[in-house]
Amino acid sequence: MALGYKTRRRLSLLILLVGLPLYIVVAVKAVSLFERPSIWVELLVYVALGVVWALPFKFVFKGIGQADPDAPENGTRK
Template sequence: MALSYKARRRWSLVVLLVAMPLYIVVAVNVVALFERPSLLVELLVYVVLGVVWVLPLKGIFKGVGQADPDAEN
């Protein structure tokens, strides 16, 4: 069952305002658990974690910035 445009907009706001800050805190704490081997490894971990969060949520964000396709002119 596909989400409506309004539902996708609402869920995208929830993800960006609630889930994303929580994910950032978790990511920073996970990186802090490891001893810092080098700056490049730490940067690579942050880049990977920065891309991984969006993969399962791609469907929610797809088309949210466009005009409502179901709205009448």
Template sequence: MALSYKARKRWSLVILLVGLPLYIMAAVTVVSLIERPTIWVELLVYVGLGFLWIMPFKFVFRGIGQADPDAPQNGDRTGD
């Protein structure tokens, strides 16, 4: 299923504004359930969970920072 540029842009905003805070709360909850590890182990766990979070959504964020590929090029406007 291929998403359009606009759809990927919208989904990326939803994922960042809703999904990321929920994932952060879940990660903190899971880490707090275990006995407090050393700061380095805790940092490695959070970094690992951060990479784990982005892997399923990699295709959504790819190319979002670029110009819209479906937009008219060279200032060509339709409807002028």
């Protein structure tokens, strides 16, 4: 399933504005279920969770920072 540039751009914005804060809340709640580990273990867990959440969305974020490949060359925006 190939998503268009505008669709990927909107989806990435939705993921960053809604999905990421929700994931942060879930990660904090999940870690708080256990007894608090040392700061280094806790940091390692949060870094690992920070990487894991982005892996399924790699295809959405790829190329979003680039110019729209479907846009006309004359520089006008739609």
